[in-house]
Amino acid sequence: MDFPPPQDDAPPMASPLAGVVAAFMPRLAEFAFDPGLVAAVDQHAAAVCDTLAASGAQLPTQRTVDREMLTDYVLGFNDVLAEKGWQEPVGYDFATLRLTAICWLVREKDLLAF
Structure with a gap:
């Protein structure tokens, strides 16, 4: 999954986080039908x-994230997926x-708001 690099004059949706949200936000709707999915995504978010x-980047007792930290994480995670030739499965x-957990964190922490 390739996310476009942010550009200085690009709108906020050009960020890697926006790419994750665009691709994985629909999967959050499945929470209503699958409590096991909620638990798995919660574990991944943690x-x-x-x-x-x-x-x-923060004190070990803190469990907060900010846009820059999560963007760096997404870029590194995306690099690993690209190296492995990962393709998004149906399940x-x-x-x-x-990636669904990252999307959930972005939504919960309102990381795309300016």
Whole structure:
């Protein structure tokens, strides 16, 4: 999954986070039908927050994210997926759950608002 690089004069939707939201926001509607999916996405969201905390960007006890930290994470995660030749499946795999969790974090933390 390739996300376009942000440009100085581009609108906010040109960010990698916007690409994740555009691709995975529809999957959040499935929460209403699958409590197991909610739990899996919640675990992935917590893992992303823990990874960002462990990177030294915040105190280990904090579980907050900001747009810049999450954007950096998405760019790195996208690079790994591209190296592996990952294709989005119909169902859920690790990468799909992680990207859905990122989408959920963006929505919950309102990270695309300016």
